[in-house]
Amino acid sequence: MFEVNQNYAKLPGSYLFANIGRKVKAFSEANPDKKIIRLGIGDVTEPLTPAVVKALKDASEDMAHAATFHGYPDYEGAYFLRHAIVENEYKARGLDISEDEIFVNDGAKSDSSDLSDIFSLNNKVAVCDPVYPVYVNTNALCGRAGDYIAATERWSNIIYMPCTEQNAFLPELPTETPDIIYLCFPNNPTGMAITRDQLQVWVDYARKVGAVIIYDDAYEAYITEDNVPHSIYECEGAQECAIEMRSFSKNAGFTGVRLGYTVVPKAIKSAQGDSLNKIWAMHQEMKFNGVSYIIQKAGEAVYSEQGKKETRDMVAFYQNNAKTIVNGLTEAGYTCYGGVNSPYIWLKTPNGMTSWQFFDHLLNTVNVVGTPGSGFGPSGEGFFRLTAFNSQANIKEALERIKNA
Amino acid sequence: MFEVNQNYAKLPGSYLFANIGRKVKAFSEANPDKKIIRLGIGDVTEPLTPAVVKALKDASEDMAHAATFHGYPDYEGAYFLRHAIVENEYKARGLDISEDEIFVNDGAKSDSSDLSDIFSLNNKVAVCDPVYPVYVNTNALCGRAGDYIAATERWSNIIYMPCTEQNAFLPELPTETPDIIYLCFPNNPTGMAITRDQLQVWVDYARKVGAVIIYDDAYEAYITEDNVPHSIYECEGAQECAIEMRSFSKNAGFTGVRLGYTVVPKAIKSAQGDSLNKIWAMHQEMKFNGVSYIIQKAGEAVYSEQGKKETRDMVAFYQNNAKTIVNGLTEAGYTCYGGVNSPYIWLKTPNGMTSWQFFDHLLNTVNVVGTPGSGFGPSGEGFFRLTAFNSQANIKEALERIKNA
Numbered sequence: 140m141f142e143v144n145q146n147y148a149k150l151p152g153s154y155l156f157a158n159i160g161r162k163v164k165a166f167s168e169a170n171p172d173k174k175i176i177r178l179g180i181g182d183v184t185e186p187l188t189p190a191v192v193k194a195l196k197d198a199s200e201d202m203a204h205a206a207t208f209h210g211y212p213d214y215e216g217a218y219f220l221r222h223a224i225v226e227n228e229y230k231a232r233g234l235d236i237s238e239d240e241i242f243v244n245d246g247a248k249s250d251s252s253d254l255s256d257i258f259s260l261n262n263k264v265a266v267c268d269p270v271y272p273v274y275v276n277t278n279a280l281c282g283r284a285g286d287y288i289a290a291t292e293r294w295s296n297i298i299y300m301p302c303t304e305q306n307a308f309l310p311e312l313p314t315e316t317p318d319i320i321y322l323c324f325p326n327n328p329t330g331m332a333i334t335r336d337q338l339q340v341w342v343d344y345a346r347k348v349g350a351v352i353i354y355d356d357a358y359e360a361y362i363t364e365d366n367v368p369h370s371i372y373e374c375e376g377a378q379e380c381a382i383e384m385r386s387f388s389k390n391a392g393f394t395g396v397r398l399g400y401t402v403v404p405k406a407i408k409s410a411q412g413d414s415l416n417k418i419w420a421m422h423q424e425m426k427f428n429g430v431s432y433i434i435q436k437a438g439e440a441v442y443s444e445q446g447k448k449e450t451r452d453m454v455a456f457y458q459n460n461a462k463t464i465v466n467g468l469t470e471a472g473y474t475c476y477g478g479v480n481s482p483y484i485w486l487k488t489p490n491g492m493t494s495w496q497f498f499d500h501l502l503n504t505v506n507v508v509g510t511p512g513s514g515f516g517p518s519g520e521g522f523f524r525l526t527a528f529n530s531q532a533n534i535k536e537a538l539e540r541i542k543n544a
Numbered sequence: 545m546f547e548v549n550q551n552y553a554k555l556p557g558s559y560l561f562a563n564i565g566r567k568v569k570a571f572s573e574a575n576p577d578k579k580i581i582r583l584g585i586g587d588v589t590e591p592l593t594p595a596v597v598k599a600l601k602d603a604s605e606d607m608a609h610a611a612t613f614h615g616y617p618d619y620e621g622a623y624f625l626r627h628a629i630v631e632n633e634y635k636a637r638g639l640d641i642s643e644d645e646i647f648v649n650d651g652a653k654s655d656s657s658d659l660s661d662i663f664s665l666n667n668k669v670a671v672c673d674p675v676y677p678v679y680v681n682t683n684a685l686c687g688r689a690g691d692y693i694a695a696t697e698r699w700s701n702i703i704y705m706p707c708t709e710q711n712a713f714l715p716e717l718p719t720e721t722p723d724i725i726y727l728c729f730p731n732n733p734t735g736m737a738i739t740r741d742q743l744q745v746w747v748d749y750a751r752k753v754g755a756v757i758i759y760d761d762a763y764e765a766y767i768t769e770d771n772v773p774h775s776i777y778e779c780e781g782a783q784e785c786a787i788e789m790r791s792f793s794k795n796a797g798f799t800g801v802r803l804g805y806t807v808v809p810k811a812i813k814s815a816q817g818d819s820l821n822k823i824w825a826m827h828q829e830m831k832f833n834g835v836s837y838i839i840q841k842a843g844e845a846v847y848s849e850q851g852k853k854e855t856r857d858m859v860a861f862y863q864n865n866a867k868t869i870v871n872g873l874t875e876a877g878y879t880c881y882g883g884v885n886s887p888y889i890w891l892k893t894p895n896g897m898t899s900w901q902f903f904d905h906l907l908n909t910v911n912v913v914g915t916p917g918s919g920f921g922p923s924g925e926g927f928f929r930l931t932a933f934n935s936q937a938n939i940k941e942a943l944e945r946i947k948n949a
Contacts, residue, residue: 140723140753140754140755140814140815141663141664141667141723141724141754141755141756141814141815142663142664142666142667142723142814142815142816143662143663143664143814143816143818143820143823144661144662144663144664144665144823145664147662147818147823147826148818150826153826153829154619154826154829154830157619157829180616182615182616183615184610184613184615185610185613186607186608186609186610186613187604187607187608187613189608192604192605192607192608195600195601195604195607195838196600196601196604196605199592199597199600199601199604200597200601202591202592202597202600202800202801203591203592203594203597204591205589205590205591205935208589208590208591208592208800209800210587210588210589210799210800211585211587211799211800212800212802214559214562245650245802245833245835245836246833248831248832248833249831249832249833252830252831252832253831256549256685256686257548257549257552258546258547258548258549259546259547259548259549259550260549261547262546262547272830273830273831276830276831277830277831280661280827280830280831281661281686318545318546318547319546348545349545349546350545350546351546394615394616395607395613395614395615395616395617395836395837396607396836396837396838397617397650397833397834397835397836409545409546409547409548410545410546410547411547411548413548413552413553415548418548418549418552421552421555421558421559422685424558424559424562425559425657425677425678425681425682425685426653426654426657426658426678426681426682426685427653427654427657428650428651428653428654428802429802430650430802431650431800431801431802431836431839432800432801433600433801433838433839434836434838434839530610
């Protein structure tokens, strides 16, 4: 008789953001008169910009005529989009990435999860703690993570790299050697960035020990400081050891549109000489059927002159929100991190409350939703993530409410 | 040092349709003056219908305003679309499927591949031969298929169920007991259908041995005969043993739009009592971020009164093409199967040619592209798949060319 993948039973709970969604829904149904302000899941609130909306409509019209109709998309992404990405994200910064190293996807979460498929189950994974739960879950479900130890809130076969106030939320090189290293900078959830020199240390380390870095660069658009790299490929040798994941969600507001991409350089080779670029291309051809033509055209429009200006304005709007939150909470006596190169603010919970106690407190007393830090791992305990994704009015009201909570 | 998933090296080649795409591209570049007619990959050619295009544009406009903007979609699909599917595909046929048993995806290929993730690696898989390659590849890549045996063109740990002229292309119950059975009817690649009574035998068998059936129902819209089931849930007890995969690609022309769905009934339980519906919901929450709002609204429009009429007309157009191909080739002395409840015609290669010889012959002499039957498995050798997806003019010209090849 068929059996379920036994790793599902090992999971300590359901997906963090699905959990929070259910909690908030229950509260909202029980208190229909309360106006909840959501600064929890990192979901954008500003509408798509005119250049993007026009591209969506034009592409829809293309699909209405046989001469301009598009059937199955290319598995790896349309050339027009891969080319626009190469020109604007890489060549414009002097980085030599080519179109056949870009793989377009339906949002970075899919590849955050699926990239794990192309590696041996014997490979050892290192993650930061706190960490975006998808990296850990996908390795747990395929059996690479070992067993979940409730007492430590950690998986037996994963190397955890704590990111705490003591190390300014920057992981230290692990003592045990990993094969796969997940890094996310600017970081989710802490909102803290890494400098180019600090990231170079990781690239050098990965090359020395033969590890691959899976670099989550979803928040790149929020970087304001000059010494913070926009791409891991700004570090020497990174093309030989690093995969980079990017998204249109946080710069162009595409959370509901679904578009991202992954860079897998041709120079990355396994111990056996396998090209990760070729292996990932095979993966996508066999397991994925490409991204909607209409959505890819919207992505291309982000790189038009008008699109670039609109995107900069949208990011500036959220950046200003982040600044407002950091300044407001700091004034009110809170200890805050992040928010400078990131839309996330990492807040120390007051009065020794746990992360979930503070979550419940804010939800129940002032109807503000954030994300409990401990949901991202045990080193997140005592912290709380707020996002800058909301209207100015809601951000200001949420601040007032939190101050009075 | 990191290593690649060793199962990639076991694969006998790259993905069939990617392979064919490269062959055709090479021919086309070497012969820019030749007008190639493509009846290979099952890709639609008719434009999206007016109701769908209007929905795409309206939804794009929704995304342009804060009040109607949509961020992250629901992991399992928007209620409006799940509801439309339930009402039109199931309740309208007297089938009791509920909204929370529907999981919307970005096209059926993703789930054809990913459903394998939720089962134990110890489970034994049975597939038809010939078969849509994705079912086999995904089981091969996770290690469930064993080793590829070049001499037999089969994987050591997969149960193959030959579908040949002798058994009218209907698989017989396997002698070795499987845990997971992949069935696709109307079938890809043979274009042959199964009757309700014949499918009931499989449902009864699956319940008896405790197997789960993964039923690929992508071609349901092409059914013309009354005794052919539109859903496996027309069979008694199927809700306790069968997952059904559906797609908007072949009825509404969405190959380039990317939309499908999977039905996982709540009544399916594993030996240990696990609910597959819950497990699949966890899978989607952890590894997927839902389908674009804009695309889901296009799917909803397929079920409007206008959308239903347009879809019927589009399917009728391709059905007529299928009839034209079957009649034309039969007249010309070819032996043809399929094409009655399916957009696929399964053609016996002439003069003892192998499938690939016939592929090369047609491409080189008359510039018509089909799919070699052996690409779907060894029992497909000596056959060739043609699709009805093209303009009437191209279908007629392709027929003339094949007759003269």
